[in-house]
Amino acid sequence: MAACRHCGSNDHVDFACPLLQSSELEALSVRSSAAANHPAAKPFRECRAQLRLALSQREEDPARVWLELMSLRESASKLPGLVDGDAALASDVERFRAKLEAEIVTLTEEVDDEVLAPLYSWVDLLRRRNRIDREIVTARGNVKASRAARSDETRAPRTEGEAATQLAIATDELESWKKFSSAELPASAALVWRDGGWDSRHAELSTDPAEVRSRGAEGLAVVEAVPPTRGVGSPAFPRSRRDVVVGFATAGAALLFAILGIVFDSGALDALAVLAWLATGAAVALSFVARARAAAEARAAVAAVWAKTFAARQVVALESEVGWLDALRDAFRARRVFDEAKSEGRQIDDLRAWRPDLRDFVVEVARQGDAASSALEVDGGVSLAPGRVENDASSV
Numbered sequence: 001m002a003a004c005r006h007c008g009s010n011d012h013v014d015f016a017c018p019l020l021q022s023s024e025l026e027a028l029s030v031r032s033s034a035a036a037n038h039p040a041a042k043p044f045r046e047c048r049a050q051l052r053l054a055l056s057q058r059e060e061d062p063a064r065v066w067l068e069l070m071s072l073r074e075s076a077s078k079l080p081g082l083v084d085g086d087a088a089l090a091s092d093v094e095r096f097r098a099k100l101e102a103e104i105v106t107l108t109e110e111v112d113d114e115v116l117a118p119l120y121s122w123v124d125l126l127r128r129r130n131r132i133d134r135e136i137v138t139a140r141g142n143v144k145a146s147r148a149a150r151s152d153e154t155r156a157p158r159t160e161g162e163a164a165t166q167l168a169i170a171t172d173e174l175e176s177w178k179k180f181s182s183a184e185l186p187a188s189a190a191l192v193w194r195d196g197g198w199d200s201r202h203a204e205l206s207t208d209p210a211e212v213r214s215r216g217a218e219g220l221a222v223v224e225a226v227p228p229t230r231g232v233g234s235p236a237f238p239r240s241r242r243d244v245v246v247g248f249a250t251a252g253a254a255l256l257f258a259i260l261g262i263v264f265d266s267g268a269l270d271a272l273a274v275l276a277w278l279a280t281g282a283a284v285a286l287s288f289v290a291r292a293r294a295a296a297e298a299r300a301a302v303a304a305v306w307a308k309t310f311a312a313r314q315v316v317a318l319e320s321e322v323g324w325l326d327a328l329r330d331a332f333r334a335r336r337v338f339d340e341a342k343s344e345g346r347q348i349d350d351l352r353a354w355r356p357d358l359r360d361f362v363v364e365v366a367r368q369g370d371a372a373s374s375a376l377e378v379d380g381g382v383s384l385a386p387g388r389v390e391n392d393a394s395s396v
Contacts (some may be wrong), residue, residue: 041081160332180311216307
């Protein structure tokens with residue numbers, strides 16, 4: 001008999017070699033290899049190692065261990081989402097989380113309240129202050145967004161005083177733009193805007209708020225001064241092309257009187273010719289003045305309508321900005337009150353002085369549990385309470 005290619009023995013064939021894995025063992029080996037390469041395998045191993053390390057220090061510093069377990073709970077809560085599709089690994093994760101919750105319950109029951117009560121208070125106070133800080137960040141972000149819509153590069157407030165000052169300025173500016181947005185313009189001014197096709201020519205107009213406001217105020221004054229008997233941009237003289245007719249008529253009369261004066265050598269005809277020439281000059285000058293005034297009124301109408309259109313956009317952005325500045329000022333004030341309160345901000349300082357070595361752990365637990373804490377508080381829950389143990393907690 002030929003020697004077995006697996007172990008070299010001559011008393012059995014290759015397929016009967018005891019070193020040859022069974023199909024069940026081979027499948028288990030393949031599955032274990034696949035699990036080791038799963039995206040959740042590494043963080044799962046790290047969580048298990050962290051739990052073992054924490055429990056090994058249980059007798060030395062239960063307060064630190066409790067904080068580590070609370071931090072580990074937040075990390076472990078993300079594992080189920082990573083093991084989707086691997087039933088075996090998912091089962092291991094659930095058993096691990098059950099074990100973790102059991103350890104938290106046991107530690108909470110064993111440790112004296114004099115140790116855990118300050119930690120509960122410390123974490124809760126930090127979460128409350130973190131919520132105020134998030135409100136500040138959110139409000140500042142929305143102030144920046146509102147100003148970006150107005151091309152305003154002013155820095156968002158960083159203190160309560162800056163917020164109050166900028167709120168007063170923004171409120172005054174809002175009232176100023178509301179004046180333009182609510183201005184009643186003659187229909188003929190809107191007609192000038194429409195006939196000029198300015199709805200599609202915004203790029204030709206200034207977007208500098210100060211310039212738009214200045215030109216808008218001047219244009220509004222000009223438009224409001226136009227008599228209601230005629231339209232904006234329509235000169236009092238001429239009404240049509242009659243100024244041209246009048247000019248040619250007076251010029252013709254002057255020429256005729258001049259010729260007749262020469263022919264008949266009449267001083268009276270010469271005088272009439274001079275008067276006719278003067279009338280021609282006056283008609284031409286009046287025509288130019290009237291047309292220039294009409295063009296100025298048309299420009300004023302465009303400036304006034306554009307100020308009204310631009311103001312409507314500014315009002316929308318400024319109303320949002322004023323609202324967020326008000327919220328930002330209130331958030332800064334809330335943080336100041338919190339920091340100055342003996343039972344809040346000053347208590348955090350006292351707790352930090354009590355166990356400075358636990359500061360980083362407390363900050364991390366407060367940061368990790370903020371989202372879960374907010375959700376539980378809405379439902380009336382307690383974010384630091386131990387969870388229910390529903391699974392087998394026999395192994396880690």
